[in-house]
Amino acid sequence: xxxxxxxxxxxxxxxxxxxxxxxxxxxxxxxxxxxxxxxxxxxxxxxxxxxxxxxxxxxxxxxxxxxxxxxxxxxxxxxxxxxxxxxxxxxxxxxxxxxxxxxxxxxxxxxxxxxxxxxxxxxxxxxxxxxxxxxxxxxxxxxxxxxxxxxxxxxxxx
Amino acid sequence: xxxxxxxxxxxxxxxxxxxxxxxxxxxxxxxxxxxxxxxxxxxxxxxxxxxxxxxxxxxxxxxxxxxxxxxxxxxxxxxxxxxxxxxxxxxxxxxxxxxxxxxxxxxxxxxxxxxxxxxxxxxxxxxxxxxxxxxxxxxxxxxxxxxxxxxxxxxxxxxxxxxxxxxxxxxxxxxxxxxxxxxxxxxxxxxxxxxxxxxxxxxxxxxxxxxxxxxxxxxxxxxxxxxxxxxxxxxxxxxxxxxxxxxxxxxxxxxxxxxxxxxxxxxxxxxxxxxxxxxxxxxxxxxxxxxxxxxxxxxxxxxxxxxxxxxxxxxxxxxxxxxxxxxxxxxxxxxxxxxxxxxxxxxxxxxxxxxxxxxxxxxxxxxxxxxxxxxxxxxxxxxxxxxxxxxxxxxxxxxxxxxxxxxxxxxxxxxxxxxxxxxxxxxxxxxxxxxxxxxxxxxxxxxxxxxxxxxxxxxxxxxxxxxxxxxxxxxxxxxxxxxxxxxxxxxxxxxxxxxxxxxxxxxxxxxxxxxxxxxxxxxxxxxxxxxxxxxxxxxxxxx
Amino acid sequence: xxxxxxxxxxxxxxxxxxxxxxxxxxxxxxxxxxxxxxxxxxxxxxxxxxxxxxxxxxxxxxxxxxxxxxxxxxxxxxxxxxxxxxxxxxxxxxxxxxx
Numbered sequence: 147x148x149x150x151x152x153x154x155x156x157x158x159x160x161x162x163x164x165x166x167x168x169x170x171x172x173x174x175x176x177x178x179x180x181x182x183x184x185x186x187x188x189x190x191x192x193x194x195x196x197x198x199x200x201x202x203x204x205x206x207x208x209x210x211x212x213x214x215x216x217x218x219x220x221x222x223x224x225x226x227x228x229x230x231x232x233x234x235x236x237x238x239x240x241x242x243x244x245x246x247x248x249x250x251x252x253x254x255x256x257x258x259x260x261x262x263x264x265x266x267x268x269x270x271x272x273x274x275x276x277x278x279x280x281x282x283x284x285x286x287x288x289x290x291x292x293x294x295x296x297x298x299x300x301x302x303x304x
Numbered sequence: 305x306x307x308x309x310x311x312x313x314x315x316x317x318x319x320x321x322x323x324x325x326x327x328x329x330x331x332x333x334x335x336x337x338x339x340x341x342x343x344x345x346x347x348x349x350x351x352x353x354x355x356x357x358x359x360x361x362x363x364x365x366x367x368x369x370x371x372x373x374x375x376x377x378x379x380x381x382x383x384x385x386x387x388x389x390x391x392x393x394x395x396x397x398x399x400x401x402x403x404x405x406x407x408x409x410x411x412x413x414x415x416x417x418x419x420x421x422x423x424x425x426x427x428x429x430x431x432x433x434x435x436x437x438x439x440x441x442x443x444x445x446x447x448x449x450x451x452x453x454x455x456x457x458x459x460x461x462x463x464x465x466x467x468x469x470x471x472x473x474x475x476x477x478x479x480x481x482x483x484x485x486x487x488x489x490x491x492x493x494x495x496x497x498x499x500x501x502x503x504x505x506x507x508x509x510x511x512x513x514x515x516x517x518x519x520x521x522x523x524x525x526x527x528x529x530x531x532x533x534x535x536x537x538x539x540x541x542x543x544x545x546x547x548x549x550x551x552x553x554x555x556x557x558x559x560x561x562x563x564x565x566x567x568x569x570x571x572x573x574x575x576x577x578x579x580x581x582x583x584x585x586x587x588x589x590x591x592x593x594x595x596x597x598x599x600x601x602x603x604x605x606x607x608x609x610x611x612x613x614x615x616x617x618x619x620x621x622x623x624x625x626x627x628x629x630x631x632x633x634x635x636x637x638x639x640x641x642x643x644x645x646x647x648x649x650x651x652x653x654x655x656x657x658x659x660x661x662x663x664x665x666x667x668x669x670x671x672x673x674x675x676x677x678x679x680x681x682x683x684x685x686x687x688x689x690x691x692x693x694x695x696x697x698x699x700x701x702x703x704x705x706x707x708x709x710x711x712x713x714x715x716x717x718x719x720x721x722x723x724x725x726x727x728x729x730x731x732x733x734x735x736x737x738x739x740x741x742x743x744x745x746x747x748x749x750x751x752x753x754x755x756x757x758x759x760x761x762x763x764x765x766x767x768x769x770x771x772x773x774x775x776x777x778x779x780x781x782x783x784x785x786x787x788x789x790x791x792x793x794x795x796x797x798x799x800x801x802x803x804x805x806x807x808x809x810x811x812x813x814x815x816x817x818x819x820x821x822x823x824x825x826x827x828x829x830x831x832x833x834x835x836x837x838x839x840x841x842x843x844x845x846x847x
Numbered sequence: 848x849x850x851x852x853x854x855x856x857x858x859x860x861x862x863x864x865x866x867x868x869x870x871x872x873x874x875x876x877x878x879x880x881x882x883x884x885x886x887x888x889x890x891x892x893x894x895x896x897x898x899x900x901x902x903x904x905x906x907x908x909x910x911x912x913x914x915x916x917x918x919x920x921x922x923x924x925x926x927x928x929x930x931x932x933x934x935x936x937x938x939x940x941x942x943x944x945x946x
Contacts, residue, residue, distance in 0.1 A: 195547075220342060220425070222465025226542050229462055233581055249326065249343050253461035272329070279322050282311055284455045285531075286583040287462065298311040299455070299585040302592065331856065333894055351898060353922050355859035384932055399932075401858045645928055716918060717926035727928045777916060 155192050157213060157243050161263040164273060166255075167239055172211040182209075192243075195223040199230045206236045214259070216244040225257045232258035232288040251276045258288035305366050305668060306451050306596045308416045315458065316413045319420055323347045324406035331402075346426055346464070348419030349405055353720050356400040359422040360412060364432035364450040364474070365393030365671040367417075369658040372669055374415045376654030382408055387654060389639060389647045391711060391762055392471070393431050393671040394422055398718055420458060425466045427457035427538070431473045433481045434670040437597055438680040440628045444501060446476035446493050448594040449530065452585065456531050463538050467545035468553035470538070471510075482673060483789035485509050485517050486765060488555045489537060496524050503530050507537055507567070508559030511759035515795050516556045519564045521571060529575075532584045536575035540567065600666035605631040605685045619691050619702035624682075631684055635665075637677040637694060638701035638709065642738040643731050646712040647675030649699075656697045664690045674711055676704065707742075707749040707816075708734045711762055715755030715772060716779070722755035724772025724779035729753060729805060733812060746816055748828045750788075765789035767830040768815065769796040770808060781808035785815065785841060786833045797838060800846055811845055818844050848878035848906055851887060852919065853899030861922045862896060863912075869896055872934065873923035876904065876912045913944075920945045 156176035165171070174190040179201055182191040190211040193199060202209070212231060214224040228240055239261050242254050246264035251273060254262070282298050289295050308316075323343070330340040348359040360375065367375075375395055379387045382404050383397040390396055400408070412418055422429055430450045437445040453472060457463070463470070473484045476493035484490035490506040502524040509518030525533045541555045544562075559567045607630050611617040624633035637657060640646050649657070657677055661669045664686050665679035672678055682690060694700040703709045710733065713719065715726030730753055737743045752766030756773075763769030769784040780802045787796030803811050818841050819829045827835070850873075851864035862869040863876040864886060870876070879886055883901045890896045903915040914920050925933030927942050935941040 219339070220465055221547060222425075222463070222542055223547075225462045225465065226539055233577070247339060248329075249339075250465075253459075253464055256461035269334070272325075272334070275325065279318060280315075280459065281318065282314060283461075284315070284458055285460055285585075286581075291581070297585070298315075299589045301311070302309070303586050303588045331894070337891075337898055351854055351859060353918070354861060354925060355854075399859075403857045716921055717928050720918075722918070725927060727926075731928070779917065 156190065157241065157263040161243070162241065162261050163264060163267055164251075164277075165239075165261040167260050169239075171261075172239060174211065176211065176213050193224070193227050195221050197227075199227040200234075202231070203234050206231070206234060206238075209236065209238050211239045211241060212236065213241045213243045213263075216242060216246055216250075219245040219247050219250055225253065228254070228257040228259055229288055232291070248272045248276045252279045256280075256283065256287040256289045305368060305447075306363075306593060312455075313413075313416070316416070316418045316420070319347070319418065319459075320406060320409045320413050323409060327402060327406055342424055342465075344402075344405075345424035346421055347405070347409065348422035349400070349402070350423060351720070352398065353716075353718055355398065356402055356405070357718070358397045358400045358405065358408060358419060359390070360395050360397070360417060360419050361422045361429045362393050362395060362417075362671050363454050364430055364436070364447050365434050365673075366432075366436075366447060367669055367671070368667050369662040369669070371415045371417055372658035372661065373655050374411060374417070376651040376658065378408060378411065379651035379654060386648050386650045388645075388714065389649065389671050389675050389677065391673050391675065391713070391760055392429055393434070393673055394429055395671070396714075398714075423469075425468050425470075426464050427460065427466075427470045427472065429471075430454050430457070431471070431482055431487075431673060433475045433477065434672040434678045435481060435625050435634050435680065436476070436670075437599075438625075438627050438632075438634045439477065440626045441479055442475075442477040443495055444476050444493055445594075445597050446474045446491075448590060448597055449476075449491070449493060449503070449527070450474045451593050451596075452531065452590055453534065456534070456585070460538075463542055466538075466542055467547045468550070468555075470541070470555070472534075478791060480789070480791040480793070483762065483765060485791075485793040486511055486515075486762075486789055487518065489534065490518050491530075493527075494524065500526070502526050503533070505533060505537070507571075508556040508564075510554050510556040511762060511764045512554070513551050513757050514556065514560075515759070515764040516560060517793050517795065518556070519559065521564070521568050527590065528587050529579065529584060532578050533571075533575055535583055536571045536578055539574050539578075540570045544570075600668075600681055602629045602632060602681070603683070605683050607631055607684060609684060609687055613688075615695075615702070616688055616691055619700060620687060622702045622706065623704045624687070625678075627681065629681075632681050633684060633687070635679045635682045635687065635690060636672070636704045637679065637699050638703055639676050639699070640703060640709050640734065641698055641701045642703075642708060643735045644698075645727050646710060646730050649677075653697055653699060656693070657699065660690060660693060674709065676709070703743065705748045705750065706744075707737050707746050707751050707768075710734070710751040710753060711766075712753040713755050713761035715753075715761075719755060719760075721758055722772065723757075723774040724755050724781065726753040726755040726761060726770075726772055729770065729772075729781070729808070732805075732809060736809065736813075742813075742816065745820060746829065748830075749816070750830075751812075752787075762789060763787075764795050765793070766796055767828070767833070768812065770812075773802060775802065779805060781805065783808060783811050783815070783845075785838065786830065788830060799838065799842055814844050815841050848904050848912075849880060849883050849901050850876040850904040850912065850914070851879055851883055851890075851896075851899055851901055852876070852914075852922070853887075853891075853896035856894050856897040863923075864890070864896075864899075873904075873914065874911045878906070917945065 754761035
């Protein structure tokens with residue numbers, strides 16, 4: 147089996163500025179969605195905005211890391227990609243990479259991202275404040291799935 | 305109307321602090337304008353021709369007198385003494401400073417108001433029927449559903465960076481008074497054969513460069529699946545809406561390019577998946593919200609007015625809408641005085657309307673998408689006293705749904721996107737038609753003026769529409785006929801070559817003359833046009 | 848002439864490059880010739896102007912500056928429908944200048 151060369155793909159653990167997991171960081175070359183489907187041993191994949199995330203669903207068991215690329219912070223497709231993966235039961239690391247800025251962090255976290263590798267390092271204090279912006283939330287997302295957190299509406303009705 | 309609980313209040317307060325922090329980082333240079341722009345837009349702050357413009361949300365067009373008073377105070381304290389009511393039931397202030405914006409949002413938060421998501425590529429203010437909860441012809445008050453959707457769509461983590469803006473409308477009558485079919489998602493609350501209440505979804509309507517009427521995607525969604533279905537519609541759009549071309553990024557393009565059947569298939573698939581995820585709020589929430597929208601304590605009283613004053617009688621005939629209680633009407637306060645700026649009101653006038661609402665309408669007002677204000681529950685016995693005060697304040701124009709009741713966007717006088725001015729045209733038209741007495745003869749005639757192709761003036765949906773264009777640096781105007789944003793929805797057709805400002809006013813005289821000559825019985829302009837077609841008008845205009 | 852314009856970051860006021868700084872009055876604008884882009888970049892980075900851009904304008908006989916496009920003339924003076932809110936509220940011919 148020939149490994150897809152990593153070339154420019156894949157962030158290394160050094161690029162990860164925020165992480166909300168206790169396990170070891172995966173240090174594998176990340177492959178494209180297409181390559182991932184062909185290879186039986188790929189354990190880390192990168193999703194681009196134009197990819198169909200659901201193509202990966204048969205392979206979730208063997209994936210330890212999924213990177214979702216945000217080439218521009220204004221392209222919101224990665225948020226759907228994240229929720230879809232988590233809804234399908236993916237429990238590995240879900241890393242937001244690329245044009246990841248302070249003001250997107252809390253929404254990304256809600257959608258299921260648990261690690262962040264921004265192109266440009268972010269101010270730590272600003273980021274801490276950003277993650278803590280919303281004490282409560284109106285609508286369901288990954289963070290409220292399975293009762294880990296309750297929405298405002300759930301709290302209103304016990 | 306809805307009252308915030310501690311959670312709602314905490315959300316708007318957190319949003320004010322978030323924006324204050326964002327504005328600070330912009331002023332410090334930690335954020336470039338490109339990075340800051342989407343953030344300030346999501347708090348309603350545009351950079352327009354003369355200054356920053358702030359668009360404050362009036363959820364489904366409903367507010368009380370305390371809130372209305374604050375809107376008037378903001379106009380005086382932070383702006384230049386006036387505000388502009390918009391075609392999405394919001395209010396805009398044109399002369400705002402960035403350094404004041406967070407304080408203004410804090411003032412608004414104190415009265416349960418905000419500017420959340422009134423711009424940006426996110427879900428915008430949810431609009432509704434301005435006569436909701438008062439009109440005789442709705443099956444239920446649609447506003448609790450609009451409120452449920454407001455909460456669902458606020459700071460939605462998945463849908464904050466959509467391909468483009470997203471506008472939702474909810475009505476609950478066969479009559480469409482909110483241009484529902486011209487929204488990204490239009491929802492009509494209906495009853496099925498078993499008498500159950502549900503939501504009919506129309507997706508993919510809109511105006512702008514490529515106007516489209518939203519096709520029906522689902523005939524009946526049970527109300528305890530409303531949010532799940534909406535989420536499915538949005539997710540398909542977020543994933544597959546075009547992002548390569550700003551002018552092809554609305555959901556109407558996606559629905560058009562996929563075809564209604566394929567878009568529906570994808571939504572149904574996502575809907576089935578999301579049902580398993582359990583994203584619907586608990587059904588008790590709708591009941592909790594609905595309790596805020598109960599009827600006020602209506603009293604019996606006279607069902608007719610004294611018509612001896614002809615000015616008063618005219619105002620009653622034109623500006624009242626039938627109420628579900630026979631001792632009441634909904635009264636329209638016109639913000640279209642002859643020669644005035646459509647939709648503008650001074651701080652003082654805004655406070656007067658607030659006081660009148662408290663006195664005559666159970667402390668409630670509505671904003672119409674046609675840029676007027678409604679007092680939804682006025683006792684017929686009080687109408688004369690109300691009208692007297694309105695008249696004294698310059699708010700008594702008896703012209704609802706006449707040619708003088710035109711929609712005009714701010715246009716090139718205010719808006720950076722505009723190609724031509726729309727307000728001076730509106731002023732000249734209303735002056736002329738009032739002076740000649742033609743307004744009266746023409747009856748119902750919905751004129752809509754947009755200063756550019758973005759169609760904020762809804763010109764595609766006007767019985768007569770006017771579009772401002774740039775013709776080699778000179779303002780020019782295209783005329784179109786036969787649009788409607790009611791339940792008989794249709795898109796206007798352009799007559800032919802454009803006109804100068806003087807020319808389009810003459811053209812308006814010409815086409816209305818054709819109507820007056822050719823009308824049969826009680827036909828409106830729109831009906832005559834639909835019966836005789838474009839040719840007679842074209843002939844008269846261009847020979 | 849090539850003239851630079853933009854908005855003040857804090858207040859949103861329309862401003863014009865004078866050669867040394869930014870003025871609210873279009874008649875203070877200077878011809879930046881080929882230096883325009885560079886000045887824009889410097890000034891924007893220093894946050895002395897927001898969303899700046901270059902426009903064509905002509906220097907009139909009386910020394911005043913007339914932007915070539917009607918939109919920039921509206922920006923320069925104010926809304927034609929509210930003469931009281933323009934930079935020349937007491938001057939009726941100012942509105943003719945815009946159009």
